[in-house]
Amino acid sequence: MATTIVSRLKAGGKKLTKARKAILAVLERNTLPITAAEVHAGLVKSHAAADLVTVYRNLAMLQELGLVNAVGFHEGQMRYEVCHGRAHHHHIQCRGCGKIIDLMLCPLKKLTKLIEEQTKFAVDGHALEFFGWCPQCR
Amino acid sequence: MATTIVSRLKAGGKKLTKARKAILAVLERNTLPITAAEVHAGLVKSHAAADLVTVYRNLAMLQELGLVNAVGFHEGQMRYEVCHGRAHHHHIQCRGCGKIIDLMLCPLKKLTKLIEEQTKFAVDGHALEFFGWCPQCR
DNA sequence: GTGGTAAATGCAAGTAACTTGCAGAGGTGA
DNA sequence: TCACCTCTGCAAGTTACTTGCATTTACCAC
16 A cells, blocks of 8 residues: 555544555555445455445545545446546446446646636536447447 | 427327426426425425425436436435526536536537547546535635 | 326335444554 | 554444336327
8 A cells, every 4th residue: 555545544643444454455456436335345355344334434534535536427326446646537437338437638627717717616626427338338 | 388398298208297397397497406305395385296206207207308407416416407498518516505506618529529539439428517615615 | 078098196115325323342652 | 551542343324216006197089
């Protein structure tokens, strides 16, 4: 696990528990955003099972610390990915098979400034996901 | 109610029921996306109460016909707005008070083509929402 | 109008994702 | 090693949404 993650946890007064390490490990070996249930399944598979509640609590905490990113595809559940050390990016999901792929781009920096001028909001984030049909499903 | 909506319903083999008319009326007098519960509350207020189940079923159907748009702000629930007759647009939501405002813009046409070339997906939609703090909450 | 029919509705019960409360376990700094 | 405070697991609760089914309603042909 990256040392920055450890130091950020400590800075937040958080402990480095077995469950927490295992959850971060599962997230780190999945480059694509996964659900809480999938994190839990990953824990079971790696013989480091923790309760699903613990998964939810840790995902929420890691999100607050800015170490994990929540992504929503309107599936009725959230997905999570580690954002530490990765470039800001977005995703596309296939409406057929649900496959997700990374899009290593973001066209919204200029637009954000424009929106701040127009709305007087302090914009501090955005959610952008694309939908379509993958080569296999189209 | 706009005549195009009526004709689109008929084309889809759908009936123009009392509940359906009332739901569309509630949606039409709210320019900003509202939740199913808010639609239901609107029905009660206008003395045209229908069951919440009927609201859900109609929202799903209107979405399928392309008359209504679902918007998700990761609140644990969806919001809906009529899209017929309105220009494609996006939203920003305040993290403090939850206020939503329309952003009459979309920067994604060119990008969509690029993504189609890069991924071989047939892109048929996207979700883009901004988050921040409104002048009152910032 | 009348009657047939397919769609729509309301109610009750069910499901899935996520949250909360609480008692016991376990990191961590002194 | 001790004490403290966080973390965990279990059980129960909440919320948004869905499903099944019997009854009602809109709509079309006559």
